[in-house]
Amino acid sequence: MSDTFFLDGEAIPFSPGQTLIQAARAAGKYIPHLCWHPDFGAHGSCRLCIVRCGGREVAACTTLAAAGLEVENASAELDAARRTLLQLLFVEGNHFCPACEKSGDCLLQSTAYRLGMRDPHFEHFYPDRPLDASHPDVLIDFNRCILCELCVRASRDIDGKDVFAIAGRGAQAHLVVGAPSGRLADTAFAASDRAAGVCPVGAILRKRVGFAIPIGARACDLEQADGCTAAAALE
Numbered sequence: 545m546s547d548t549f550f551l552d553g554e555a556i557p558f559s560p561g562q563t564l565i566q567a568a569r570a571a572g573k574y575i576p577h578l579c580w581h582p583d584f585g586a587h588g589s590c591r592l593c594i595v596r597c598g599g600r601e602v603a604a605c606t607t608l609a610a611a612g613l614e615v616e617n618a619s620a621e622l623d624a625a626r627r628t629l630l631q632l633l634f635v636e637g638n639h640f641c642p643a644c645e646k647s648g649d650c651l652l653q654s655t656a657y658r659l660g661m662r663d664p665h666f667e668h669f670y671p672d673r674p675l676d677a678s679h680p681d682v683l684i685d686f687n688r689c690i691l692c693e694l695c696v697r698a699s700r701d702i703d704g705k706d707v708f709a710i711a712g713r714g715a716q717a718h719l720v721v722g723a724p725s726g727r728l729a730d731t732a733f734a735a736s737d738r739a740a741g742v743c744p745v746g747a748i749l750r751k752r753v754g755f756a757i758p759i760g761a762r763a764c765d766l767e768q769a770d771g772c773t774a775a776a777a778l779e
């Protein structure tokens with residue numbers, strides 16, 4: 545018999561070694577997240593998954609479930625903090641959803657909808673990072689990267705190619721391609737790589753398939769009512 549912790553008062557079973565978000569997800573409970581993905585180790589950078597337990601805020605993706613733990617996830621205060629994080633992500637990049645071919649299949653966009661983010665609040669940075677369209681099958685728009693490092697982890701841990709890395713720190717942090725030229729075409733990257741499909745936003749896009757699924761029929765168009773289902777559909 546597995547132990548349980550309490551998520552917003554509801555008993556959630558967990559296995560030893562499971563994090564709060566893993567156990568919650570297995571129980572069909574949605575905890576907002578961007579840099580966490582069920583196929584990868586936790587990264588703990590976006591802080592969207594903050595929950596409150598033991599009187600402090602912790603990341604649900606890096607905190608192990610423990611028997612009897614009382615965890616608060618669904619609260620106006622936590623959602624307000626998450627909205628601020630989302631607003632910062634929106635202004636730090638160029639996320640113009642109506643013009644983005646990932647619209648409707650974007651975890652950043654769907655999370656913003658779900659958490660009721662109505663405006664960016666902060667001044668836009670309008671970064672001007674050159675696109676990389678050098679690869680025959682994949683385009684990179686660095687202006688949409690949210691530094692979740694999912695492509696870094698996928699390319700390194702699953703594809704075994706180590707194509708991507710994050711360079712710089714703090715506000716200067718940015719995604720780079722690991723080739724002397726810095727161009728994706730000069731790497732072993734392929735459109736079939738796991739890293740080509742794991743981007744939760746529109747930073748890494750396969751070419752010539754952008755509107756294969758029409759707007760209105762995409763994962764988040766269909767699943768607005770259920771965070772778990774929408775997030776799972778994007779994974």
Ligand code: FES
Pocket residue numbers: 576577578579580587588589590591592593594603604605606
């Ligand atoms: Fe936990 Fe990003 S999902 S910090």
